[in-house]
Amino acid sequence: MALKISAIMIALLLLGFPMMVPLLLGSMYGFYELFGGFERMTFMVQQMLAGIRPASLIAVPMFILAADIMTRGQSAGRLIDMVMAFVGHIKGGLAVSTAAACTLFGAVSGSTQATVVAVGSPLRPRMLKAGYNDSFVLALIINASDIAFLIPPSIGMIIYGVVSSTSISELFIAGIGPGLLLLVLFSAYCMIYATIKGVPTEPKAPWSERLAAVRQAIWPLGFPVIIVGGIYGGVFSPTEAAAACVLYALILEFIVFRSLNAVDIYRIAKSTGLITAVVFVLVGAGAAFSWVISFAQIPQQLLGSIGIDQMGPKAVLAVISVSFFVGCMFVDPIVVILVLVPIFAPVVDAVGLDKVLVGTIITLQVAIGSATPPFGCDIFTAIAIFKRPYAAVIRGIAPFTLILIGVSVALIFFPQIALFLRDLAFR
Amino acid sequence: AADTWKYAFEEAMTDVQGVFAQKFKEEIEANSDHQIQLFPFGTLGESADIMEQAQAGILQFVDQSPGFTGALIPEAQVFFVPYLLPAESEKLGDFFRNSKAINEMFPALYAEQGLELLTMFPEGEVVMTTKEKVTTPADLDEVKFRVMTNPLLVESYQAFGATPTPLPWGEVFGALQTNIIQGQENPLFWVESTKMYEVTDYITFTGHNNFTTAVMANKAFFDGLAEEEQQLIRDAIDVSFEHILEYQEGLSERSLEKIKEARPDINVVVLTEEQRQPFKEAAAEVEAKFIEMTGESGKAILEQMKKDLQAATQ
Amino acid sequence: MGSAEENKDKRKDAYASTLPGILGTIDTGISHAESFILAAGVILMAINTMANVVGRFVFQSSIFFSEELNRTLIVLITFAGIGYAARHGRHIRMSAIYDALPAKTRKLLMIVIASVTAALMFALCYFSVGYILSVATSGRILPAMQIPVYWIYLWVPLGFLVTGIQYALTAVKNAVQKDIYLSTHVLEGYEDDEIEV
Ligand code: NA
Ligand code: NA
Numbered sequence: 059m060a061l062k063i064s065a066i067m068i069a070l071l072l073l074g075f076p077m078m079v080p081l082l083l084g085s086m087y088g089f090y091e092l093f094g095g096f097e098r099m100t101f102m103v104q105q106m107l108a109g110i111r112p113a114s115l116i117a118v119p120m121f122i123l124a125a126d127i128m129t130r131g132q133s134a135g136r137l138i139d140m141v142m143a144f145v146g147h148i149k150g151g152l153a154v155s156t157a158a159a160c161t162l163f164g165a166v167s168g169s170t171q172a173t174v175v176a177v178g179s180p181l182r183p184r185m186l187k188a189g190y191n192d193s194f195v196l197a198l199i200i201n202a203s204d205i206a207f208l209i210p211p212s213i214g215m216i217i218y219g220v221v222s223s224t225s226i227s228e229l230f231i232a233g234i235g236p237g238l239l240l241l242v243l244f245s246a247y248c249m250i251y252a253t254i255k256g257v258p259t260e261p262k263a264p265w266s267e268r269l270a271a272v273r274q275a276i277w278p279l280g281f282p283v284i285i286v287g288g289i290y291g292g293v294f295s296p297t298e299a300a301a302a303c304v305l306y307a308l309i310l311e312f313i314v315f316r317s318l319n320a321v322d323i324y325r326i327a328k329s330t331g332l333i334t335a336v337v338f339v340l341v342g343a344g345a346a347f348s349w350v351i352s353f354a355q356i357p358q359q360l361l362g363s364i365g366i367d368q369m370g371p372k373a374v375l376a377v378i379s380v381s382f383f384v385g386c387m388f389v390d391p392i393v394v395i396l397v398l399v400p401i402f403a404p405v406v407d408a409v410g411l412d413k414v415l416v417g418t419i420i421t422l423q424v425a426i427g428s429a430t431p432p433f434g435c436d437i438f439t440a441i442a443i444f445k446r447p448y449a450a451v452i453r454g455i456a457p458f459t460l461i462l463i464g465v466s467v468a469l470i471f472f473p474q475i476a477l478f479l480r481d482l483a484f485r
Numbered sequence: 486a487a488d489t490w491k492y493a494f495e496e497a498m499t500d501v502q503g504v505f506a507q508k509f510k511e512e513i514e515a516n517s518d519h520q521i522q523l524f525p526f527g528t529l530g531e532s533a534d535i536m537e538q539a540q541a542g543i544l545q546f547v548d549q550s551p552g553f554t555g556a557l558i559p560e561a562q563v564f565f566v567p568y569l570l571p572a573e574s575e576k577l578g579d580f581f582r583n584s585k586a587i588n589e590m591f592p593a594l595y596a597e598q599g600l601e602l603l604t605m606f607p608e609g610e611v612v613m614t615t616k617e618k619v620t621t622p623a624d625l626d627e628v629k630f631r632v633m634t635n636p637l638l639v640e641s642y643q644a645f646g647a648t649p650t651p652l653p654w655g656e657v658f659g660a661l662q663t664n665i666i667q668g669q670e671n672p673l674f675w676v677e678s679t680k681m682y683e684v685t686d687y688i689t690f691t692g693h694n695n696f697t698t699a700v701m702a703n704k705a706f707f708d709g710l711a712e713e714e715q716q717l718i719r720d721a722i723d724v725s726f727e728h729i730l731e732y733q734e735g736l737s738e739r740s741l742e743k744i745k746e747a748r749p750d751i752n753v754v755v756l757t758e759e760q761r762q763p764f765k766e767a768a769a770e771v772e773a774k775f776i777e778m779t780g781e782s783g784k785a786i787l788e789q790m791k792k793d794l795q796a797a798t799q
Numbered sequence: 800m801g802s803a804e805e806n807k808d809k810r811k812d813a814y815a816s817t818l819p820g821i822l823g824t825i826d827t828g829i830s831h832a833e834s835f836i837l838a839a840g841v842i843l844m845a846i847n848t849m850a851n852v853v854g855r856f857v858f859q860s861s862i863f864f865s866e867e868l869n870r871t872l873i874v875l876i877t878f879a880g881i882g883y884a885a886r887h888g889r890h891i892r893m894s895a896i897y898d899a900l901p902a903k904t905r906k907l908l909m910i911v912i913a914s915v916t917a918a919l920m921f922a923l924c925y926f927s928v929g930y931i932l933s934v935a936t937s938g939r940i941l942p943a944m945q946i947p948v949y950w951i952y953l954w955v956p957l958g959f960l961v962t963g964i965q966y967a968l969t970a971v972k973n974a975v976q977k978d979i980y981l982s983t984h985v986l987e988g989y990e991d992d993e994i995e996v
Contacts, residue, residue: 074897075912076890078881082919093543100930103923104537107952108530110877113653116869119841119876120848211659219658220679221497221526225747226658227683292664294852295656301848324838331837335880336891338873352528353491353543396527400498432893441891449895533939533948540937556939556948598937629855635942639863650861651943 059091060356071432077448081343081433088350102346109345109390110338113297114169114213119334120300121172122443124307125179126326131311131318133278134180136271142184143271146260150252152188154245156181156195157202161241164206167285167296170428171337171439173203179443189257196446197454200436201462202244204425207391208237211289211296214391214421221399222406224413231483232418232476236465239475243461277310333442340438341390348389352397357381361401371409375419375470378402382420383466386427390435394427395420418476419469426462429455487518493535494548495698498525500678501608501729501736502548502698508728509546509700512721517714521546540599542703550698551591551605552635558594559779560786564697565637566775567768569790570607571797572692574737577607578730580797586789595699601707603700603722606729609672609736611694614685616667618752620760622646622767631657631669640774641693644767654679661685672696677740682748688741690755691764814886817984818968829961830886836879844872864943871951878958885965888981906979909987913970920963927956 063084070080082102089102128134141159145151156177164173178199185195207214210230219226251257263271284302288294294302311318318326351357366377381402385394399420406416428434431452440451469475492509496502503525510521529535529544532553539547551561563569563586571580581587587605595602613619615628622645630647632638633654642649650666660666661684669681672695676682700722707715744751756764776784814834816826851865884890897908935949968983979987 071893072896073908073912074892074894076892076916078890079912079916079919082923086919086922096926098541098543099922099926100933101538101541101543103927103930103955104534105530107874107955108534110873111531111870112655113866113869114655116844116848116873119873120845123841123845211662213655216655216658217527223497223499223678225683226680290663293856295652295660295665297656298848298852301845302852304845305849323842327838327841328834331841331876332880332883332887332889334841334873335837335877336884336889338877339881340891342877349529352524355522393527396525400525400528403498438891442889445889447895447898448891448893449898537933537937541933556942557937629861634863634866636863636945639943648855648860649863650855651863651866653866 059088059354060351060360062091063088063350068432077433077438078339078343081340081347085343085346085350088347088354092350092354101349105346105349106339106342109342112392115338115341117167117169117297117300118171118175118337119330120297120304121167121169122175122333123327123330124300124303125176126330127304127307127311127318127323128278128281129180130322130326131307132315133281133307133310136275137278137281138180138184140268140271140275142260143263143268147262148249149259150245150249150257151259152181152185153190153194153198153248153252153257156185156198157241157244157248160199160202161205161209161237162282163285164203165209165237167206167289167300169296170203170206170425170436172300173206174199174436174439175333175443177203178440182444190252191255191454192446193450193454194251195454196440196444196451197458198244198248200429200434200440200451201455201458202241203436204429205237205240205244207421207425207428208233208240208418210234212421214395214424215417217392217395218399218417218420221396222403222413222417224417228414228480228483229417229421232414232480233421235475235479236418236422236469240462240465243465244458247457247461277314280306280310333439336442337435337438340433341435344388344390344433345393348393348397351389352393357385357398357401366405367408369405369409371411372470374402374405374409374411375416378406378416379419379423379466379470382423383427383430386424386434387430388433391424391428394424412473412477414480415469415473415476419466422462422466422469426459426466429462430459431455487520489520489522490545491522491524491543492546492548493524493529493538493544494526495532495535495550495553496526496675497678498523501672501674501732504732505606505700505725505729506548508725509721512724513717516721517717539701539703542706544703545706546603546700546702547600548698548700550608550696552633552638552697554699555635555637557598560594560783561591561699562635562637562778563775563783563786563790565635565641565694566771566787566790567641567693568765569787569794570695570697571794572610572695573798574733576797577695577733580793581606581726583796584790584793586786586793590786590789591699595701596704599704600701601704603702603718604726605697605699606726607733608696608698609674609733609740610690610692611670611696612673612676613668613670613687613689613691614676614681615687615689616661616664616685618687618754619668619689619691620754620756622763625668628668629666631660631666636778637771637775641767641771644770645764646767657681658684673737673740677744682744682751686750687752687754688744690753692756692761693764693768814984817972830883833879833883833886833961837876837883840872840876840879844869844876847872864941867941867943874951875954878954881958882961882965885962885969886982886984888985902979905987906973909979909981910970910973913966913973917963917966917970920959920966924956924959924963927952927959931956 067080067084141155145155160173160177163177182195215229219229285299288299428436494502494506506523513519513521535547536549538544551564555562571577592602625645625647628647629650630642631652632642632649634651639649814830816823818826847868851862855861931949931952939948972980972983981987
C-alpha cells in the first residue's frame with residue numbers, strides 16, 4: 059500500500075496538480091484500502107482539522123501579519139538599512155546577515171515558517187537588489203530558518219524529550235553546537251557564493267552614516283527587544299510575542315511613521331489570511347496522510363524488514379537519520395517524531411546510545427526534511443509568501459542540503475559537536 | 486479467528502497508560518490468537534480524536550482520562566473535584582475496586598456514548614511543582630499556574646488562590662523556564678517524564694487528587710464478541726489493573742528518586758493534614774461549580790463518590 | 800506606495816465575477832465575504848492573543864477561552880482561504896514539468912487537473928458534512944467556551960464547496976475559452992510584478 063500511495067502522490071505532483079491534491083488523494087486511497095470503501099472518510103476530515111488546530115501554529119499567522127506590516131511600512135526597511143551600513147562593504151555581507159537574522163529569529167520564535175516570512179519578506183527584495191540570484195536567496199532563507207529547530211526553545215526537542223524521556227534542558231544545550239556550526243558553514247557558503255558570482259559590494263560606510271542609520275532604526279529596534287527580551291525574559295510565549303509585534307508594528311506604522319492607513323491594514327490582514335490558508339491546508343492534508351501511515355503501521359513494517367536489531371550503534375544512528383530525513387520529506391516533523399521515536403526507542407536502549415545525541419540528530423534531520431523537496435512546510439510557505447513557482451524555490455537548495463547532510467554525518471562520527479556543551483553544563 | 490485489535494492511549498509507551506496497555510497486549514496475545522497494535526500519544530491524533538475513532542469502531546480500545554471525556558460526558562469531570570479520592574495508596578486500590586460510582590454508575594453513562602467502560606485506574610498522586618514554596622493558599626497568590634483548559638481546574642486553582650493560566654502542554658516547559666508561569670500540576674511520574682523539575686524548584690504533595698484514567702472498548706465491537714472473548718478481555722483488564730496497582734507501589738518513590746538524582750537541590754514538601762485543611766475548604770466552591778455544570782445526575786455521582794470515599798477510608 | 804501600484808491594487812480589490820447574471824452577483828458576494836472573513840479572522844486573532852497577555856499582567860487573570868477562540872479562528876481562516884486561493888489561482892503546485900509541455904497538452908491537462916481537484920473538493924465537502932454530523936450527534940462541547948464543538952467546523956464543508964465550484968468553473972472556462980486559465984480569472988504563468996490579492 060505504501061508503494062502505491064507514493065506512486066500516486068509523486069505522479070500527481072509532477073503533473074502539476076495543486077499540492078493539496080496528491081496529499082489528499084494519497085490519503086483517500088489509503089483510507090479506501092484500509093477500510094474497504096469510502097465509509098470512514100469522515101476521519102480523513104477529522105485528521106485534516108487535527109492538523110491545523112494545534113495552538114503552537116497560531117504564531118505563524120501572527121508573525122506573517124507583523125512582518126507584512128513592517129515590510130509594507132518603513133520598519134523593516136530602516137532595520138535593513140542599518141545592517142547594510144555595517145556589512146554592505148563585505149563580500150556576502152548581506153547574505154550572512156540574512157542567515158544570522160533567520161537563525162536568531164527562528165531560535166526565539168520557535169517557528170520556521172514564521173521565520174521564512176518575517177525575515178524573508180523584508181530581506182529578499184533587498185538581496186535581489188544587491189545582485190543575488192533569487193534561487194540562492196530563497197534557498198538561503200528556507201535553510202537558515204530551519205536552524206531554528208536546533209536552537210532553544212525548540213518544540214521538536216520538547217516533544218522528543220517527552221516521548222523518549224530525555225532531559226529537555228540537556229537537549230536544548232546540545233542543539234546549540236550543531237546549530238551554530240550550520241550557521242558558520244552557511245555563512246562560509248554565502249561568502250564563497252558572493253565571491254564566485256561577483257555580487258557587487260557597496261563602499262564602506264563612514265561612521266557618521268552608520269550612526270545616522272542606527273538613529274533611523276531606533277524605533278524598529280524595538281522588535282528584536284520585544285521578541286528576544288519578551289520571550290527569554292518571561293513576558294510572552296512565542297505566540298504572544300508575535301501578537302505583541304503586530305501591535306508594535308501597528309503603533310509604529312500608524313502613529314510614528316504614518317506610513318499605513320486602515321485600508322492597508324485590511325489588505326495586509328487579508329493577504330496574511332490567504333497565505334495562512336494555502337499553507338495550512340497542506341499541513342492538514344499532511345496530517346491526514348500521516349494518520350494513514352501510522353494507522354497501517356507502515357514504519358514498523360519497513361523497519362522490521364531491514365533487521366535493525368542486529369546493527370551496531372553507528373549503523374543505528376544512520377538508519378535513524380535516514381528514516382527521519384525521509385519521513386520529514388513527506389510529513390510534518392512533529393508527527394514524524396511522535397510516530398518514529400517510540401519505534402526506535404528499544405533499539406536505542408539496546409545499543410546504549412546517548413539519548414541526547416539521538417535527539418539532536420533527529421532534530422537536525424527534521425530541519426533538513428522541512429527544507430527538502432518534495433513536501434516541506436517551509437518550501438510551501440516560501441512559495442505562498444514570495445509568489446514564486448515551486449521549481450524556482452527549490453532550485454538553489456542542493457548546496458545547503460549537502461552542508462546539512464555533511465553535518466549529520468559529522469555528528470554521527472564526532473558526537474562531541476553536540477555533547478561538548480552538554481557535558482560542560484551537566485556532567 | 487485471529488483478529489488484530491487496535492488500542493490507542495494518551496501517553497508515551499513508558500508512562501503509566503503505556504505500561505497498562507503493554508500488559509493488556511501481553512495478556513491477550515498470551516491467551517488467544519489475537520494481536521494488539523498499540524498507538525501511543527499523538528500517533529493517531531489528540532485525545533479527542535482517538536476517542537472519536539474508538540466511538541466509530543476504527544479503534545477497538547482507547548484509554549482516555551475522564552477529565553478529557555468531560556466534553557462528552559460532563560459527569561466524568563467529577564475526577565477534577567479535589568479531595569474525592571483517598572490520598573493513602575493502600576486505600577486507593579480498594580476505592581477503585583469497590584466504588585459504586587465507578588463500577589455501576591459510570592458504565593451506563595459511557596454506554597450512552599457507544600463505549601464499554603472496562604476499567605478506571607489511578608495514575609498517581611497529582612503534585613504541584615512551583616518556583617516558590619507553597620504551604621498555604623496565600624503562597625499561590627499572584628502565581629500564574631498552568632492548568633488544562635477545563636472549567637473545574639480553573640475553578641480549583643482560583644479557589645486555591647492562584648491565577649489559573651490555561652496553556653497548551655507543548656508550551657508549558659518553555660513558559661516555566663522563562664517565568665511566564667510559575668507553577669503547574671501533574672502526577673509525579675509525569676513531572677518526571679516531562680522534566681518539569683528542571684524548570685521548577687518545589688514539588689508539593691497536597692493530596693488533592695490522584696490522576697484517574699479509563700480504558701474503554703467500542704461497545705458494538707464488544708457486544709459483538711462471543712461470551713468467552715469478552716471474558717478474555719475482562720480477565721486481561723483485571724490482570725493489567727492489578728499489575729498497574731503493583732507498578733504504582735513505589736512508583737512515586739522511584740520517580741522522586743530519579744528526580745532527586747537528576748536535580749539534587751529540588752525541594753519536596755509534603756503538606757500536613759493541618760496545612761491541607763484550607764485547600765480542602767476551597768474544594769467546596771469547586772463542588773458547587775461541578776453541580777452547576779452537571780445538574781442532578783452530576784450531583785448523584787458526586788454524592789456516591791463521597792460515600793465510596795468514606796467506605797474506602799473506614 | 801506608488802500611485803500606479805495603488806490603482807492596480809484597487810482594480811484587483813474590486814473582484815468582479817465573470818459569471819453571467821445572478822450567478823455572477825452571488826459569486827462576487829462570496830468573494831467579498833471570503834476576503835472579509837480572512838481579514839477579520841486574522842485581526843481578531845491578534846486582538847485575542849494580545850488581550851490574553853494584557854489580562855494576565857494587568858488583571859492577573861488569563862482569558863481561559865483564548866486558545867479555543869484562536870483554534871476556531873484558524874479553522875475559519877483556512878477554509879475561507881482555500882476558496883479564495885482557488886479563485887485567485889494561488890494554491891501551491893509544482894509546475895516544472897507542466898510548464899515544459901506544449902500549449903495544447905497544457906490546456907488539456909489543466910482541464911483534467913481542475914476537474915479532478917473539483918471532484919476531490921466536492922467529495923471532501925460531503926465527507927466533512929458527515930464528520931460534522933457525527934460530532935454534533937456526540938454532543939461534544941468545548942471545555943472552556945462551553946459551546947458544541949461542531950460549531951467551529953461549520954465553515955469547513957462550505958470552504959470545500961466553494962473551492963470545488965471554483966475549480967469546476969476553471970475547467971469549464973478552459974474548455975470554452977482560447978487561453979489557459981489557472982483559475983476563473985487568472986491566466987497561467989507567474990507574472991514578474993507579483994499578483995496582488
Ligand atoms: Na528554536
Ligand atoms: Na521536506
